[in-house]
Amino acid sequence: MPPPIKLFAGNPNKASSSSNTNKSPKPPAALPSNFSQSQAKKAVDALLAHNVKESAKKEEEELLPREEQVWLVVNTKHGNTRKSLKPVKIQLPHPPLPPPPTTSICLLVKSPQREYKDLLANNSIKFMSRVVGVEKLKGKFKPFEARRQLMRDHEVFLCDERIVPLMPKLLGKMFFEAKKQPIPVNLQRKDLKAELGRAISSTYFHPTTGTSSSIRISTPSASTSSETLSNLLAAIPSVVAQIQGEWENVLSIGIKTSTSVMLPIWSSKLSGRFAPSSSNGEKGDVEMVEEPKQKKKKEEEEEVVAPATAATTPAKKTAAKKTLGAEKDTPKKKSSTIGSGSVAKRAKQTATGGSKLKSKSK
Structure with a gap:
């Protein structure tokens, strides 16, 4: 195995503010006093x-x-x-992560990808394992299996910051679920090797x-x-x-x-979850005492339920059956509306009789 590539000539953590492609990060929040x-x-x-x-x-x-x-x-x-x-x-x-070539790195660029391969060669950048253009992502790596194999082959994915919005659609959710989201870099920097080195480290x-x-x-x-x-x-x-x-x-x-x-x-x-219940600050279990109003409500509910259960006795059942039978024996009243059958028949007979009398008189 070849020796690891040295990405920086000096301190890798000494990065200039202009090298950050994202918004300026917030100052670190101090550790709390109870942090051990x-x-x-x-x-x-x-x-x-x-x-x-x-x-x-x-x-x-x-x-x-x-x-x-x-x-x-x-x-x-x-x-x-x-x-x-x-x-x-x-x-x-x-x-x-271990330095390259132990860690495999893939660079996602705009099309044509040959232009960016020549750019890496001119800057003596040899720690990139693969360079993939947008056209290749839309064509060769469009099938699911090809994209999954690409994800498995490389540990880190760097991406030109100009094509970051296209990555979710071209790569799919598998890259984001595997914590291999593409890291945006600025390929227009003069010191391109330091820019890519800071992104990796x-x-x-x-x-x-x-x-x-x-x-x-x-x-x-x-x-x-x-x-x-x-x-x-x-x-x-x-x-x-x-x-x-x-x-x-x-x-x-x-x-x-x-x-x-x-x-x-x-x-x-x-x-705030286990605050003391008493005013003097003493802690302890709280005894649940039933209020007199709640007792009265329960007694009233029991009185209402008692006659309802008593109605289920045999004597009550026979009385209920008799009342139901009496309701069935009573005849139903015929409808006296204009649209009933008898009224309509009478109206028809008078109408036909009146027409016959008119014809005889003629």
Whole structure:
């Protein structure tokens, strides 16, 4: 395997403000006073130890086991009302993914794609695994199976920021469900290599309308426990700053891998749910006392129900049957309206008789 490619000559985290293709990110929200870094360290150590055991099992059972990543999970009390296709770039002390060629990278560009392949060659950029144009996405990768294979072949997808609105329709929801949304980059920068390098070495927060967000912070096979912890402590304030309401809207924070359960790091207080009932501040169970008005209502309801049940006795049943029989024996009154049968027949006979008398007189 070739050695990893060095993307930066200096510090990769020292990025200029002009290199950010998205809106200027909000300043990080300070950690609350009840946030415990020791609890975060315990969670990171336990998760990495669990991943070592699981990876050993996968090597025995699977031919090519899938690489796991560590994800920061932020659960909120209320969903976000704004949704954007452009993710928010978050700089970390250490890259969350191994450098190329260990990590396969695909660049999505405008047509013709040959123009952008020549652009990468002129800038001595050799860490791109594939360049795909819009015409290829509409043609060769239009079938579902071809798009799914493209998603499996590459870990990171970079996209020209000018064609970001076309990506949901061309790629489909499978890329977004697999957390492989294309990352927008500006291919018109003078220092194109640094622009693409910063995009690869950063993590991203994708604004959604749901109540849970996952942000990749490290890869266990390429990061140590201290590097994962430093990435975690750097990512939490930046992610919370992008949430509406910030810490007041955060319900819980944890970390997990793709196949593990979430290990909790921080959770909000349940304030106001178990307030003391008495004025002097004493806590305890509240005894439910029935009020006299409620007792009177229950007694009245019982009195109403009692005669109704008594009516079901045999004597009452026979009396009810007799009254029903008497109603059946009484003859029904004939209708005395103009439209009844007898009145209509009489009117017809008088009409025909009158016409015959007129004919005889003639």
